[in-house]
Amino acid sequence: MLDWLLQSDFDTSVTAALWSTVIAIASTLILFLYTLGLRVATTLAERRRVPLIARWRRIFASAVVSDTAGPWSALPQIGRNQQIDILEEWNRTRTTVAGSATENLVSLAQHLDFPALAGRMLQKRQIKSKLLAIQTLGHLRGEQSWSAIVEAVASPNSALSITAAVALVDIDAEKAIPELVPMISIRRDWPQTRVAMFLRMAGSDIISEPMCRALRDGDPKSQIQLMKFAPLMDAETADRVADELVRNSHDAGVLAAALKLLSGHGGLPRIDELAEHEAWFVRMRAAQILGRAGLAEHLPLLETMLQDPDWWVRYRTAQAIAALPFLGPNALHQMQQRQTDPFARDMLGQAIAEAGL
């Protein structure tokens, strides 16, 4: 067959088609064999991995419940091809524990020479290795890795950078947070859930002052970004900053973010002005805070806002009115009936129905 193909005197286009076909078939065969090989390799690896992980899970679990950190004896030998699986399992266990159990796990990891392993993995080119290395170094809480992890925070790779930030907080939150908070508004690529995670890990005592400083000194763009995480600060500080921003800011985004956070217990600064703000989302937040404050003196203002041209402002206003503690169902229905604006009337009707009144 091959002889015939090679000897045939085909036109150039047919020859090109012939060789393309041969290449396509050969590539298909290679892919087919590779895929089958991959399936076999994965199955075999999984068969080896399952008992290995089960064994080490038991070892880590007994370390967690142990009264003392070591001495560690009679541990099984770790083969080179088992290291990654065991390291991943150690990290998984480490994320689930706190307190003295952490010290036990760290002590066990040191006995198993994980710090050196993580150090070697950090030098590798693959992102997956680097991520596992950084996560491990953070979990080990070793100060000696600090500078290497700080370098990783500056990486343009989002996953690497945010994992490094989390690791720094793991090692020393008090030292890390003042460095990381200003970066929150710069590194927009950091996933917000992970930022919230490291702020929560550090705790409100540690984050409140750096966050407060950054909020006061930042430009409106940074302020809006940081305000998303302000609920993680201690409530009093967050309320104080929100109050300051409501009093002083002229940026609609900042005002809306600050109004969302403001408790209203210390008064409602500029509320008449904000209820007529040109940005609908500021008016909407103003309606919400009027509802949270729940004062009778604001009822005329809320009733006016019920006629706002924006649906969301009307909706939040109606919800605020329906939630006022001093208005019963009769008063609400009377208020609904006296609305001359049909949009206001319908919206209040919806809010009353939603409240089940």
Place this chain on the structure above:
Amino acid sequence: MTTEAFVHHTQWLFLLYFVGINLGYLAQNLIATIGIRKYLQTARQFEAEGVFSSLDIPISVIVPAYNEAASIITSIKALLQMDYPDFELIVVNDGSRDATLQTMIDAFGLQLFPEAYRIRVESSEVRGVYRSLRFKNLRIIDKVNGGSKADAVNAGINAARYPLVCVVDADGILQTDSLRRVVRPFLEDQTTIAVGGTVRIANGCVVRQGFLEEVGLPTNYLALVQVVEYLRAFLFGRMGWSPINALLIISGAFGVFHKETLIEVGGFNKDAVGEDMELILRMHRIMKEKRRPYRITFLPDPVCWTDAPENLKDLKGQRVRWQNGLGQALMLNRSLIFNPRGGAVSWLAIPFYLVFELFGPILEVLGMFLLLYFGWMGWLGWPESLIFFGLAIGLGILLSTSAIMLEEMSFHMYPRIRDLLVLFLVAIVENLGFRQLTAIWRLQGLFRWLRGGKHKWESITRSASVSDKT
């Protein structure tokens, strides 16, 4: 021109076409392979923490329903159990002629609710909004039939209260973690305006109470071929365009959109035959016109399982409709073609779709018949005819095999080695008949578009091979 010259030029034309289309697909394959590897490397790390927080973006899940009385309750119950902290479910009954609405009223204790419904995108008249007494996050919009799924979705968009809108087919089976996964691009990149997930074939799978319990392959040949087709379409078709922000379609069966952007571009086009593709093209066009940075992303792991047609009539209807929709969507957004500001969308994706996807069937069907004709007339020797036929088939098998490899490298949803071998067999056999048949249907779809075909709600016969243990 002599017969010999005509045959010679024709040979070159087809050769160039086949090499061109397959080089394009192989390039997508390469980008997809790199993209999926990169995605999986970081996804596991991010998943490990699995934290929900107040920062999770609330989602309005919209389910358009037309004559779905038989399955709507199971679908809603399954959707209400999605693993996501804050979402509302809006089911739009598009004037169903069966008992869809009454079934929902009875099952969920619905009550008419005085909602201040506002119209932000065009849709037919809403007759009423119902609220469930048992499920606070469930609302039903009952509207006059608008003749299309797009019209029903638009009504849902008008009622949606959350910043993200997720559109799911009423017969789609979402994996419980799909919302959690699909929302990630919105959290990681604030310019993200739309995200699509993978659609896989549910035929042959075991479904219990609206949840997928066991993945399997269908026994029906047509459904089986579509399993491989969908692997090709999603794993490298979509994943190949997404990294260069040139994704032209997010499946109507499962997509998430930034609501305000969706409203800004006018919502779904109720007159579009392929409303899902038309929307994405319009989003590209309008964002580019306004010079706004944006991302339209595809993710391979949020999965929606869907019922595939198992008979030729339904399958033909679907393929004709898709081709008609493709032509219409490209025509409606033609200003994107070779637009100087259009980037990869205008200079790579749209030209590829135009030449190979829209007009490709002309060459494919013509090539098939000319090959036979030339052979019959003796203008082309049978060995040469066989070589060209072999090329078409060989490249087809290569592409399907590479899609199966990509699946094995990434998600290996089909755990049995037998399933893998069946998929390989299908990758070969589909080239003998099925592909040629779909090329003819696509050609019919092309002609229908040229004649100005209209769109109606699509319904397919429910497959017997989805084993539902409801």
